[in-house]
Amino acid sequence: MGNLRSKNMVKEVIGDMKPLNLLILFFAGVINAFGVTMFLFPVRLYDSGVSGLSMLLDQVTPARFTLSLFLIVINVPIFLFGAKKQGIVFTIYSVYTVAVYSFASFLIMYVLPVDVSFLSPLAGSDLLLCAVFGGVISGVGSGMTIRFGGAIDGVDVLSVIFAKRIGISLGTFLMLFNTLLYTICGIVLHSWVLPLYSIVTYYVGSRTVDFVTEGFDRAICAMIITVKADKISDALSENFDSSGTIVKAIGGYSKTDKEIIYFIVNRFQINKLKKIVHDIDSTAFISLQDVADIVKNRE
Secondary structure (H helix, E strand, C coil): CHHHHHHHHHHHHHHHCCHHHHHHHHHHHHHHHHHHHHHHHHHCCCCCHHHHHHHHHHHHCCCCCCHHHHHHHHHHHHHHHCHHHHCHHHHHHHHHHHHHHHHHHHHHHHHCCCCCCCCECCCECCHHHHHHHHHHHHHHHHHHHHHCCCCCCHHHHHHHHHCCCCCCCHHHHHHHHHHHHHHHHHHHHCCCHHHHHHHHHHHHHHHHHHHHHHCCCCEEEEEEEECCHHHHHHHHHHHHCCCCEEEEEECCCCCCEEEEEEEEEEHHHHHHHHHHHHHHCCCCEEEEEEECCCCCCCC
16 A cells, blocks of 8 residues: 555656756756866855865865865755655755756866866856856756755755744845855955855846846736726726736624735836726726736636
8 A cells, every 4th residue: 555655656756757847957066067177166165055165165175076076965955854844846956957067067177177176167267257147047046946846955945944944034044154154264264255255146146047037027916996997907908918806804894795806917007007997986096006927727
């Protein structure tokens, strides 16, 4: 009975994994490795999270302990530790992407005819260029990994597990970890120049991750509180070629019946939406909020 249950679970997990995701995650790992090894590692700038910690450990330990080794040794146990909370498919995707990242880093640093010992092959010794382009490229790899179901850094998983337990947000947890990491880097290097440039890398990389995962043109959710919901909804559908959702509501002060229209637009359509709504109901209340992603049922 137990074997049958295990087989069914394996089939279910395999069924949930998508070949396209695995292909994109492969490229995500390679892209991340390219950004780190071609721009950051040669000039001793540091990525964020476990990636940055692995770079530091590579530099302060004997030569046989490499960046590629630390990426696996540190990340994999963290992902396995968080497997119950994050799910098996997420864990497999994440370990797979880290393995690709680790192997691609090894190839670039030790196999391919590319010298990454002292200077960036593409940006030389220009720390600002290395920080910006290293951050952008590694951010693209990290963002692709997140968008297609995994994570390329174990600190993301730790933040999900421990942030709420200690009463802070996920962003604060990541910021505290990286602040501690860059402080340790400064102490080890006896210099604060490289850690400070690494903060530039961290900022550029995090913004790039946001763009990749959420898109450059984020959607806007408009919540319209009105007493003329049917007319406004019809006008919005006619002008934007899409429909909204009407929810019944009661005014908190007046106790009168009202309706809320939930409608999605992009940022270029906000002014048009406001005009349409207020032409029909000048007393309507409009609340606008960013929408990180929209998932449509394609069945």
